[in-house]
Structures are given as structure tokens and as C-alpha cells.
Amino acid sequence: MSIDLRAAPKAPLFSPIAIGELTLSSRIVMAPMTRQRASQGKIPNDLNARYYAQRAGAGLIISESTEVDPFSTVDVPTRPGLCNAEQEAGWRLVTTAVHAAGGKIFVQLSHMGRTAHPSQLLDGRQPVGPSPLAATGTIYTVKGQEPYSIPRALEIDEIETVTAEFAAAAIRAKSAGFDGIEIHGANGYLVDQFLRDGSNIRRDRYGGTVENRTRFLLEIITAIKAYWPANRIGVRLSPTNSYQGMSDSNPVGHFARIAGLLDPLGLAYLHVVEPPVQPRGQPVTALKLRTAFSGPLILAGGYKRADAESALATGQADLIAFGEAFIANPDLPDRWRYGVPLALADKSTFYTQGAKGYTDYPSLPRVEG
Numbered sequence: 001m002s003i004d005l006r007a008a009p010k011a012p013l014f015s016p017i018a019i020g021e022l023t024l025s026s027r028i029v030m031a032p033m034t035r036q037r038a039s040q041g042k043i044p045n046d047l048n049a050r051y052y053a054q055r056a057g058a059g060l061i062i063s064e065s066t067e068v069d070p071f072s073t074v075d076v077p078t079r080p081g082l083c084n085a086e087q088e089a090g091w092r093l094v095t096t097a098v099h100a101a102g103g104k105i106f107v108q109l110s111h112m113g114r115t116a117h118p119s120q121l122l123d124g125r126q127p128v129g130p131s132p133l134a135a136t137g138t139i140y141t142v143k144g145q146e147p148y149s150i151p152r153a154l155e156i157d158e159i160e161t162v163t164a165e166f167a168a169a170a171i172r173a174k175s176a177g178f179d180g181i182e183i184h185g186a187n188g189y190l191v192d193q194f195l196r197d198g199s200n201i202r203r204d205r206y207g208g209t210v211e212n213r214t215r216f217l218l219e220i221i222t223a224i225k226a227y228w229p230a231n232r233i234g235v236r237l238s239p240t241n242s243y244q245g246m247s248d249s250n251p252v253g254h255f256a257r258i259a260g261l262l263d264p265l266g267l268a269y270l271h272v273v274e275p276p277v278q279p280r281g282q283p284v285t286a287l288k289l290r291t292a293f294s295g296p297l298i299l300a301g302g303y304k305r306a307d308a309e310s311a312l313a314t315g316q317a318d319l320i321a322f323g324e325a326f327i328a329n330p331d332l333p334d335r336w337r338y339g340v341p342l343a344l345a346d347k348s349t350f351y352t353q354g355a356k357g358y359t360d361y362p363s364l365p366r367v368e369g
């Protein structure tokens with residue numbers, strides 16, 4: 001089957017949007033997705049470049065979670081980092097391929113915090129977090145599934161060091177050719193661990209009030225702003241996600257306040273992921289955050305095309321991020337444009353090695369005008 005790109009219909013999902021001086025070709029964002037296929041040393045490779053370039057038809061690609069912690073050295077299978085020259089060069093392969101294919105890509109910068117395992121850290125060191133509270137569940141290690149360990153609470157000067165690690169990775173992101181940064185403040189990783197009161201019971205200036213729990217995130221943004229304009233920095237939050245034992249006593253109220261603290265900063269966007277609720281209706285938390293944050297808002301979490309069109313049409317969001325649909329449909333925007341049915345993703349290959357289930361999902365043949 002071939003498609004004629006000269007006959008493209010118009011739909012809100014396909015209207016361009018300006019993020020600072022960047023113009024995105026559509027409201028369709030590829031959600032950040034860990035695929036564990038970097039090379040040894042957490043170094044992105046040609047296969048990763050091919051995977052992302054295949055998906056360059058998205059208005060914006062957000063990369064998989066990328067480690068800023070230089071002590072995060074061992075990982076089987078392999079997530080990427082952005083802490084040294086080799087990792088930076090690997091990412092340059094990816095950004096070059098995406099740009100050559102006409103796409104735009106932000107890197108999602110992340111620190112595992114309490115969800116790391118000593119066997120994944122240099123010298124087998126103890127994972128760290130805001131407080132000595134372990135994540136629930138198990139983690140995949142070289143020895144198989146193992147329970148999370150109790151993290152060591154970061155000292156104040158260590159928090160400053162981690163902030164500097166985010167900034168160092170952001171500098172490398174610029175040299176590697178990324179269009180911007182997404183700070184991973186979602187899904188139970190270190191920034192999220194600070195934000196939520198179920199994982200942060202500190203009594204110093206990084207705990208207690210919402211303002212104090214948000215201080216770490218705000219300091220990371222300030223540090224990155226020395227190297228990137230604010231309108232190239234996005235933040236991802238997951239107020240209600242209970243993944244890895246995360247909780248908060250008042251997610252709607254607390255996260256509306258967090259969104260309010262982010263509002264004056266002139267960020268590229270706020271990206272909110274919530275567990276999908278069907279029928280979708282009104283995403284309560286996201287709507288509160290929408291009121292508190294006046295910049296571009298990306299929503300994610302189980303969106304189908306119709307939900308996405310409706311969220312855009314009613315002003316609930318400015319962009320929608322899609323995850324699994326992009327795994328199985330590298331040309332997702334084209335399939336929607338031309339009404340071609342979507343392929344289903346094979347979950348068994350989400351985190352395996354090699355091209356299978358990664359770069360071997362076909363795109364439709366194109367008839368160029």
C-alpha cells in the first residue's frame with residue numbers, strides 16, 4: 001500500500017505549535033520510552049539512531065530516560081547515560097539522524113535515586129534518595145529480580161552535587177545536538193521522590209512543605225538555565241502514578257502548587273502523565289495543573305487518537321504524548337493522517353536486545369510530491 005502525501009487532511013492534532021522559537025509540525029509527541037538497547041557503557045549506538053530517526057515524523061520526540069549519575073555504570077540490559085564524552089558522541093548519532101529525517105528531539109534527563117540497585121552503581125555503592133524509605137517491588141539485576149534496598153538520605157552538599165550532575169548532562173546535551181531538555185520529575189525517580197510526601201520525609205529545606213519538596217527541581221532548572229534558555233527546558237510530572245511505591249497525601253493540591261511554582265519560569269512545557277482512566281472524561285489532576293500553569297501543556301497516558309483530538313479541542317492540553325503506539329507504528333502521524341489501521345506493540349520485546357521489536361516495525365511506503 002502506498003500513500004500520497006500531497007492529499008494531507010487538516011486536523012487539530014496536525015496543527016503546528018510554537019514552543020519558544022521552535023515550531024513543532026504537529027501536536028503529536030513521542031513519549032519518553034526506555035528500550036534498554038544502548039551499548040555497553042550506556043552509550044547510544046547506530047541502532048538507537050535508526051529507531052529514533054524512523055519516528056522523526058512526530059512533532060517532538062522525547063528520548064528515553066537518560067542517566068545523569070556518573071556512578072550509574074553497570075546495567076543489564078543497557079539504558080543510556082549522558083555523563084561522558086562517549087555517551088555524548090553516541091547521542092550525537094541519534095540527534096543527527098533525527099534532524100536529517102526532519103524531526104526534533106529533547107533528551108529526558110533522569111536520576112534513579114532509590115530505584116537504583118547497588119550492583120548497577122560504581123563500587124556497589126548504596127542508592128540514595130531524599131529519605132531512607134525503600135521503593136516497593138523488585139528490580140531486575142544481573143542476578144535476576146531483587147528487592148529494592150533502603151536508600152541513604154542525601155546530605156545537603158550531595159544534593160548540590162546531583163544538581164550539578166543534571167547541569168553537566170545538560171551541557172553535554174547541547175553539544176550532542178539535542179533541541180532541548182526534559183527533566184524527568186515523574187514515575188518514582190529521584191526528582192519525583194523529592195516532590196511527593198510519601199517518599200520525602202526530610203525536615204530540612206528540601207522537605208516538609210510543597211515549596212521545600214520542589215526546591216530540588218527548581219534548583220536543577222536554575223542550574224540548567226545557565227546553559228539553555230528556559231523555553232528549551234520541559235518538566236515531566238506524574239502526580240497520581242503509584243509506580244514503584246510512590247504516593248502523596250494530596251496529589252491534586254500539592255501538584256497544582258508545584259505547577260504554580262513552575263509557571264513563572266517560562267518553560268518550554270509541562271508534561272503530565274496520569275494512569276489512563278476509561279472512559280477518559282475529565283482528567284482531574286491535569287485540569288488543576290492546566291489552571292495553575294499557563295505555558296504549553298502535554299498530557300500522556302493511554303491516549304487514543306479520538307481522546308487526543310478531544311483534549312486538544314476542549315483546551316485540556318496543547319500537545320499529547322503517545323507511547324506504545326509509537327513503538328509499533330514508527331510513522332504514527334502518517335497512519336492517522338491517512339486513516340491506516342495501527343499495528344499493536346509486542347510487549348515481550350519492549351526491553352530485549354537488538355532490532356527485533358525495535359527497528360523492525362514497518363512504516364508505510366511513501367509517495368513523495
Ligand SMILES: Cc1cc2nc3c(=O)[nH]c(=O)nc-3n(C[C@H](O)[C@H](O)[C@H](O)COP(=O)(O)O)c2cc1C
Pocket residue numbers: 031032033034035064065108184186187236273300301302303321322323324325350
Ligand atoms: C516500554 C516503555 C518504556 C517507558 N519508559 C519511560 C521513560 O523512560 N520515561 C518516562 O517518563 N516514561 C516512560 N514510559 C511511560 C511512557 O512515556 C508513557 O507515559 C506511557 O507509556 C503511557 O502512554 P501510552 O499509553 O501512550 O503508552 C515508558 C513506557 C513504556 C511502554
